[in-house]
Amino acid sequence: MTKDDLKQALQPIARGLFGKQGTNRYQRPVFTSYPLETMLADLTAIPPLAWYPYVFSREPLNGKFNDGQRREWMEKAWKCGEEYAEKMSAEFGTENPVLLANAMKMKVEYPTLPEKTDRVLFAEFRDPDNIRIYMDAVKKADRLLSDDRVREILTDKLNVSKLLLAHELFHYVEEKYKDEIYTQQEKIRLWSLGPVHNDSTIYALGEIAAMGFAAKLNDLPYAPWVMDVFLVYGYSENEACGLYDEIMTLVGKGGD
Amino acid sequence: MVEFIIGIILLLTFFGLAYYCIKGHNLMIGFLVITIIWTVLPLLGTLFASSDFLAANEVLQYNGVLGNDGLVKKILNNIYQTAPEGWGTTLVNVCWGAWFGRVMMDTGIASTLIRKTVELGGDKPIVTITLLNIVTALIFTAMTGAGPVIAIGVIVLPILMSLGVPKAIALFSFMGSVAAGIYLNPVNFAQYRAFFIQPDQMPDFTLSWYAAHWGYAALIIMLVVTTILTGIFLKKSKTSRAWAAQTRGASTPQKDAPLYTLILPIVPVVLNIALGFSVIGGFVLAGFAGLFLCGRMKGTFKENCQLVNKLYYDGVVDTAPLVGFLLTLPMFNTVATYASPYFTVVLGEVIPTSELVICIVFAVLIFMGLFRGPLTLVGCGAATLGVLSNVASFSVPFLYAIFAIPTITVNIGSCITQSWVAWGLAYTKVESSDFLKLSIPNAYVTGILQYVAVFLMLTGLGAAWYI
Numbered sequence: 001m002t003k004d005d006l007k008q009a010l011q012p013i014a015r016g017l018f019g020k021q022g023t024n025r026y027q028r029p030v031f032t033s034y035p036l037e038t039m040l041a042d043l044t045a046i047p048p049l050a051w052y053p054y055v056f057s058r059e060p061l062n063g064k065f066n067d068g069q070r071r072e073w074m075e076k077a078w079k080c081g082e083e084y085a086e087k088m089s090a091e092f093g094t095e096n097p098v099l100l101a102n103a104m105k106m107k108v109e110y111p112t113l114p115e116k117t118d119r120v121l122f123a124e125f126r127d128p129d130n131i132r133i134y135m136d137a138v139k140k141a142d143r144l145l146s147d148d149r150v151r152e153i154l155t156d157k158l159n160v161s162k163l164l165l166a167h168e169l170f171h172y173v174e175e176k177y178k179d180e181i182y183t184q185q186e187k188i189r190l191w192s193l194g195p196v197h198n199d200s201t202i203y204a205l206g207e208i209a210a211m212g213f214a215a216k217l218n219d220l221p222y223a224p225w226v227m228d229v230f231l232v233y234g235y236s237e238n239e240a241c242g243l244y245d246e247i248m249t250l251v252g253k254g255g256d
Numbered sequence: 257m258v259e260f261i262i263g264i265i266l267l268l269t270f271f272g273l274a275y276y277c278i279k280g281h282n283l284m285i286g287f288l289v290i291t292i293i294w295t296v297l298p299l300l301g302t303l304f305a306s307s308d309f310l311a312a313n314e315v316l317q318y319n320g321v322l323g324n325d326g327l328v329k330k331i332l333n334n335i336y337q338t339a340p341e342g343w344g345t346t347l348v349n350v351c352w353g354a355w356f357g358r359v360m361m362d363t364g365i366a367s368t369l370i371r372k373t374v375e376l377g378g379d380k381p382i383v384t385i386t387l388l389n390i391v392t393a394l395i396f397t398a399m400t401g402a403g404p405v406i407a408i409g410v411i412v413l414p415i416l417m418s419l420g421v422p423k424a425i426a427l428f429s430f431m432g433s434v435a436a437g438i439y440l441n442p443v444n445f446a447q448y449r450a451f452f453i454q455p456d457q458m459p460d461f462t463l464s465w466y467a468a469h470w471g472y473a474a475l476i477i478m479l480v481v482t483t484i485l486t487g488i489f490l491k492k493s494k495t496s497r498a499w500a501a502q503t504r505g506a507s508t509p510q511k512d513a514p515l516y517t518l519i520l521p522i523v524p525v526v527l528n529i530a531l532g533f534s535v536i537g538g539f540v541l542a543g544f545a546g547l548f549l550c551g552r553m554k555g556t557f558k559e560n561c562q563l564v565n566k567l568y569y570d571g572v573v574d575t576a577p578l579v580g581f582l583l584t585l586p587m588f589n590t591v592a593t594y595a596s597p598y599f600t601v602v603l604g605e606v607i608p609t610s611e612l613v614i615c616i617v618f619a620v621l622i623f624m625g626l627f628r629g630p631l632t633l634v635g636c637g638a639a640t641l642g643v644l645s646n647v648a649s650f651s652v653p654f655l656y657a658i659f660a661i662p663t664i665t666v667n668i669g670s671c672i673t674q675s676w677v678a679w680g681l682a683y684t685k686v687e688s689s690d691f692l693k694l695s696i697p698n699a700y701v702t703g704i705l706q707y708v709a710v711f712l713m714l715t716g717l718g719a720a721w722y723i
């Protein structure tokens with residue numbers, strides 16, 4: 001028996017004894033897969049206001065609302081975003097998000113990835129004036145956009161980095177005009193005990209308006225929520241397909 | 257002299273086990289191997305040790321190999337049969353607790369409770385976090401196991417993140433609250449109690465007695481410290497609004513459970529503590545109440561049976577990885593009594609016998625509860641307990657509490673080797689080091705306060721609490 005034979009014979013025993021602790025590793029489920037073009041074609045066909053079931057599904061207070069409220073708020077918030085896009089571009093004399101951000105004296109950074117390795121994070125706004133666009137997501141999207149068919153569906157209006165920047169710019173605008181802007185003024189009473197009560201703003205409204213703001217500035221012919229699937233696709237096709245399925249189910253077109 | 261050398265060798269194997277556990281190797285096999293070594297060495301020792309030593313230690317005296325006083329019946333059967341059998345009672349509690357956890361999830365009671373809680377907090381993250389932490393702790397006084405933690409985590413964590421709470425802080429806050437609840441969990445209590453005494457020993461050491469004398473304090477300390485630290489960490493990090501996306505699957509959203517059923521998760525524990533009602537009885541009662549009140553028992557008799565059966569199956573699967581380890585441990589706990597005379601020879605002079613000194617030493621060494629180290633009972637702390645309880649004499653409630661802190665606060669609440677913390681890291685994609693940066697300060701602040709509580713509440717107990 002050679003040394004290697006012996007090693008081979010002992011290996012299973014060593015593995016049994018010294019194998020790592022078998023803790024339950026979390027595995028993401030596997031979803032039905034769809035071609036990217038099909039998903040993008042379906043998603044770009046959804047009118048902006050029809051996205052409300054998906055948007056509100058991410059709202060922590062969603063259980064307190066009825067469908068009428070959701071529709072009404074969706075429309076008002078989207079419009080609010082568009083109005084502020086016009087107002088800002090008039091005030092600063094440009095529709096270009098990059099120039100706007102300059103004019104507003106924002107500190108815009110373009111790091112590759114978030115520090116905390118959160119991979120599927122596209123961009124963020126940090127109080128008071130810091131915006132980060134994560135270029136890893138943008139570059140992956142640009143690579144997908146080099147496909148003619150994908151480019152055709154998403155149109156030449158789409159510049160991912162500018163779209164993300166415009167969205168985050170709105171969060172700054174929202175903060176600046178918080179005493180008058182619709183998204184911060186619409187409130188819901190959560191509870192009241194005699195004179196004590198808790199009124200809360202609605203998180204989703206800021207997100208809706210930010211999308212309206214970004215779509216208007218970029219003159220995008222479809223709702224920017226399409227990017228949720230498109231940008232995730234660069235990281236994980238499976239995850240993107242799951243998200244697409246979820247959106248189509250929520251929006252009520254069935255995910256056939 | 258021989259007994260001293262064997263004592264040293266045993267001590268070395270103890271450090272070997274500690275290293276093995278810290279490296280993350282399989283705990284069940286590790287403890288099985290160490291049990292065999294600790295059986296062989298002390299028994300071989302009896303052939304060579306001094307007669308004074310043998311005369312002084314009754315546990316090491318046997319008469320031949322067979323017969324009632326012989327080696328096989330007196331010692332080996334005790335280690336390899338009686339000991340694991342004695343843990344049967346504990347295991348039954350674990351299984352029913354797991355079933356109850358599954359029922360609370362399947363009926364939507366747990367998720368409704370979380371959503372309603374969030375709806376009270378609104379856009380003030382710290383209010384929402386405080387409320388969520390309280391509710392999470394309450395839920396986990398009755399539910400345990402990776403399954404329920406994951407089921408609640410997938411609801412709580414995305415909510416916190418969408419409120420702008422950074423992921424590492426959200427994860428830390430949630431895991432700390434789960435561990436706080438575990439302090440009053442009857443299943444965990446039964447499980448850890450069995451490390452110290454047989455289930456039928458010391459009938460007065462019940463969950464109700466323990467809760468009143470230290471358990472409530474331990475839970476509240478951990479909950480309050482975790483929440484305050486979360487607030488401090490949140491203050492330091494700037495609020496951010498992020499554009500991100502993650503699917504939750506296309507499954508239809510669950511219907512809300514009726515409001516009055518939201519009380520059910522704490523019913524088993526309340527019944528047990530207030531009325532001395534049996535834990536399993538409470539699980540059955542509250543579990544079926546939940547199933548009926550939430551309309552889960554509207555099918556045919558056969559369908560209902562299948563549902564109850566499936567929930568039991570899923571629940572037991574949740575706890576399966578723990579069971580092998582739990583049934584090997586009692587062998588080790590028992591073998592430690594045979595090894596302890598040798599430890600006494602080596603360590604008898606070194607190990608402190610004052611309760612105050614023990615509290616201080618344990619508080620300083622809290623980090624040794626991390627990575628399945630020598631202080632956590634669900635790691636190689638079981639060996640430390642074996643040595644400590646046989647070398648010096650402490651009351652059972654005191655010993656319970658000083659080991660519960662590294663086990664629950666440190667291992668379960670703060671360590672990445674805990675199965676559901678490992679799940680949470682993968683789910684939220686938080687780096688281990690980012691989590692530990694938050695959880696280790698919490699382990700120390702919480703742990704030290706809890707040791708102070710131990711010293712104030714559980715020292716100087718009467719003779720009835722010693723074995």
Ligand SMILES: [Zn+2]
Nearest residue numbers: 207210497498
């Ligand atoms: Zn946003």
